[in-house]
Amino acid sequence: MRPSGLKIASVLLLGIFAISFGSILVRLALAASGDRSLAFSLVMSAGRMGLAALLLLPSWRRPLASRRGLPYAMAAGASLALHFALWITSLSYTxxxxxxxxxxxxxxxVTLFGWLFFREAPSGLTLLGIAVALFGGLLIGLGDAQGGNGGTNPLLGDLLALLGAVAASLYFLLGREAQRRGLSILEYIRVAYTAAALLLLPxxxxxxGGxxxxxxAVYGYILLMALLPQLVGHTSFNWATRHIPPVLVTLAILFEPVGASLLAFLLFGELPGVQVLLGALVLLLGVGIAVVGGRR
Known part of the structure; x- marks a missing residue:
């Protein structure tokens, strides 16, 4: 039975609240460690996923109800590992x-890959939204490079973040397919999170690094990453993809920059430049157009 719209909206709101702390906790861990190396970025990624997988260990006492979704869950975990390695590293530079x-x-x-891999052809409005969103991303990159806001190599950081978005999109699509093939939400996340952890830990x-x-304090922040953005945030979104299209779930995630940027201003005094803000607005407009087009 499909959950009520109110329940789905409530779970999405909970997920948005939880993931808004993700980049903030990363920045706090970076400040506490004094280490902005790639090795430490990978420590945070692997630690987050490793602790999340560890907390899910008791669920492995029950066998999987179906193995048809297992390859998709493992591939989703690999995509998630790549997402975190790219995104968390980006925060060291931008x-x-x-x-x-x-x-x-x-x-x-998600719209683009749905077209390429699942025969879900986008409308002309969706393609327009993609173009507008990519232009917004370009404005953000150029504004960051000129303004020097909060990073040592903004263009590199922006590129890593964009590639992280591509990996995350594959993660959500593969997660939907895993659940369509018989895995419950708990079965899915225990496989996906464990696969991601095993890939990231070495x-x-x-x-x-080590x-x-x-x-x-660093270990405390990593534990909070596992509890809030991962087990609460990502699991909420993964549950929602079982009941509504992934593109609508990812639309809800667009509220993350609002919360994260507000927290960044309060904690770090980090106020984005005008061009970065303009680019973010254009990006959000483009994504909104793409989502509306995808529903037609």
């Missing part, structure tokens, strides 16, 4: 506002 705005272009990519060592020697 501002919270730019990173969160670019990484939430998911509706554009990476810090490959880049000269998991020890950081201030205690």
């Amino acid at each position: 501002s919270v506002a730019a990173s969160t705005a670019l990484v939430t272009t998911n509706p554009v990519w 990476l810090p060592y490959l880049f000269g 998991y020890g020697g950081y201030p205690l």
Whole structure:
């Protein structure tokens, strides 16, 4: 039975609230560690997923009800691992506002990949929205590069965030397919989160890092990443994709930059430049057009 619209909206609101803390917790962990290296970014990514998978260990006592969705869940986990590796690294180079705005272009990519892989042809309005959104992303990148807002290499950070959005879009689409093929939400997330953790955990060592020697606050922030943005936020959105189109779920995620940027201003005094704000508005407009076109 399909849940009521009120229940779906409530779960989406809970997810939005939880993920709004994601980039803020990353920035706090970066400040506490004093380490902006790629290795530490991977420590945060792997730690977040590893702790989330660890907290789901008791659920493995029950066997999977169906194995048809297992390959999709594992592929979704691989996409999620790539998403976090790219996105969290982007925050070492660019501002919270730019990173969160670019990484939430998911509706554009979900629509595009739905067309390419699932024969869900987009309308002309959807294609217009994609073009507008990409132009907004370009404005953000140029504004960041000129303004020097909150990052050491804004263009690189913006590119990483955009690629993170592509990976996240595959994650949501594959998650929908896994649940369509018989996996419950708990079965799906335990497979996907564990697969992501297993892929991410060795990476810090490959880049000269490790998991020890950081201030205690860093581990606290990583634990909060696992609890809030991951187990509450992502699981809420994954549950919603079972009941409504993924493009509508990713539209809800567009509210993340609003909350994240407000928190960034309150905590870090980070106020985006005019061109970055304009680019974000154009990007959101384009995504909105793409979503409306996708529903026709």
